[in-house]
Amino acid sequence: MSSRADRTTNSTLPAPAVLPSQRPNGHPLEGRAGAISLASDPSGDVRLSEVVSALSYALDITEGQPMGHATRTTLIGMRIARQLGLSQDQLSALYYGLLLKDLGCSSNAARLATLFGSDDQLLKHAFKLTDWTATKDAARYAFKHSLPGKGRIAKAWHMLMLGVREQGTAREMVATRCERGADIARLLRLPSGTPDAIHSVEEHWDGSGMPFGLRGSAIPLLGRIVCLAQTVEVFAAAFDVRTAYEMARTRRGRWFDPTLVEAMASFEFDSAFWGGLRSSATLALVSAIEPEDEVIRCDEDQLDAVSEAFARVIDAKSPYTSRHSVNVSSIAVNVGASMGIAGDDMHTLRRAALLHDIGKLGVSNRVLDKPAALDPDEWASMRKHTAFTLEILKRVARFRQFAATAAAHHERLDGSGYHLGLHGDQLGTISRIIAVADVTEAVSADRPYRAGMPVEEAKQILRRLVAERHLCPVVVEALEGTFTGLPAETPFGELLVRVA
Numbered sequence: 001m002s003s004r005a006d007r008t009t010n011s012t013l014p015a016p017a018v019l020p021s022q023r024p025n026g027h028p029l030e031g032r033a034g035a036i037s038l039a040s041d042p043s044g045d046v047r048l049s050e051v052v053s054a055l056s057y058a059l060d061i062t063e064g065q066p067m068g069h070a071t072r073t074t075l076i077g078m079r080i081a082r083q084l085g086l087s088q089d090q091l092s093a094l095y096y097g098l099l100l101k102d103l104g105c106s107s108n109a110a111r112l113a114t115l116f117g118s119d120d121q122l123l124k125h126a127f128k129l130t131d132w133t134a135t136k137d138a139a140r141y142a143f144k145h146s147l148p149g150k151g152r153i154a155k156a157w158h159m160l161m162l163g164v165r166e167q168g169t170a171r172e173m174v175a176t177r178c179e180r181g182a183d184i185a186r187l188l189r190l191p192s193g194t195p196d197a198i199h200s201v202e203e204h205w206d207g208s209g210m211p212f213g214l215r216g217s218a219i220p221l222l223g224r225i226v227c228l229a230q231t232v233e234v235f236a237a238a239f240d241v242r243t244a245y246e247m248a249r250t251r252r253g254r255w256f257d258p259t260l261v262e263a264m265a266s267f268e269f270d271s272a273f274w275g276g277l278r279s280s281a282t283l284a285l286v287s288a289i290e291p292e293d294e295v296i297r298c299d300e301d302q303l304d305a306v307s308e309a310f311a312r313v314i315d316a317k318s319p320y321t322s323r324h325s326v327n328v329s330s331i332a333v334n335v336g337a338s339m340g341i342a343g344d345d346m347h348t349l350r351r352a353a354l355l356h357d358i359g360k361l362g363v364s365n366r367v368l369d370k371p372a373a374l375d376p377d378e379w380a381s382m383r384k385h386t387a388f389t390l391e392i393l394k395r396v397a398r399f400r401q402f403a404a405t406a407a408a409h410h411e412r413l414d415g416s417g418y419h420l421g422l423h424g425d426q427l428g429t430i431s432r433i434i435a436v437a438d439v440t441e442a443v444s445a446d447r448p449y450r451a452g453m454p455v456e457e458a459k460q461i462l463r464r465l466v467a468e469r470h471l472c473p474v475v476v477e478a479l480e481g482t483f484t485g486l487p488a489e490t491p492f493g494e495l496l497v498r499v500a
């Protein structure tokens, strides 16, 4: 198999011990479609805020921030907004803008890692603590974080080249990030103020921000609040509240709208508020402050839309897998339908497939996109992505019941997979379908560095993996049924078009 996107299908490494409490409900089914049973999805609408606030933890790890960054930012931003007396409509749009401000964050991770030759999460974390509009601070940041482990001359040369070759790159990366985040927010049918806020989160009061260099009141008010709230949160978390306020005052009139900094002064010494931000209950606190008159309910369609939105975030993380989650979902749904899966179980299959690799948001692009074999530490890092998937999805009440199912996509029937080393009798139907869809997409879809594999070759690989007791024969048989009638040389990409 190829060394990049396909490397997560590796199943030859020793598997860690199984934690019984983390095992999904398994059942014997090998080779018999009729023996397959599926868990049902509990029905009933939930608040959209409950779903996206829990999923915002995935955005936090992509940004290299401690988990809870977005929820704490939401608490700070909403406190400023209430101080300003914003309307209920504005509060609702701001609420989602604060929670989802980093929806576009994965789109620049690969580029950042390449430019600096460093870990994207470390780069992003340090960047948030840097006054990058001050030349000296920006130069210090670039010198410290480019080419880690290299000498001063190599670093200086690298910086020079960055300056010469990459003029405009930062603005372009911020533009992509903001546009992508706003586009994804629109998919979620949020109030129009939300994508506008996300789009302007990096603009500064004095016009020194990006991507458009908007100035003063030309920057949407909600974007100004998000900009201040997120920066204060980062400083309060990394240092303390006093340092965060000092930073805000220092950048008042440069980065931040002076009125907002003054509004923030009203709760500087509210120890109960700042203490609450340090607690582990920020999800509950955020849920409690959603504007009551503007609560957005999340029905089944909206849950699908949220899953699709986060699949886009996942796929944007690496240029080598830019449609992987979406393609895996298409394959899985097609195979599932041919196996008789329908109703709530189909909702579960689609969402689990879309989100199966959400844990990759926690893996550095230095590992995901490495153009060579991974060393043991890098492999260990890569293998953690399924554990991250489990942890992230477990936080979302409506996704909890399929968290283990989605996280089991690299498990293999013979127990050689990861991260729990589950065996066939512990792997349910949906896990088996996603595992097959994942391998099929990985070996067959077009990649920037190679063309898609023809159907016949894909079949041979799948059959070998069945013979080795890695993949489920029933699912692979159902998948092969979807190839029926296609010439052997058909590129797999055409099949994806067919099933979409």
Ligand SMILES: [Fe+2]
Pocket: 008, 356, 357, 385, 409, 410
């Ligand atoms: Fe994976």
Ligand SMILES: [Fe+2]
Pocket: 008, 324, 328, 356, 357, 438
């Ligand atoms: Fe995958």
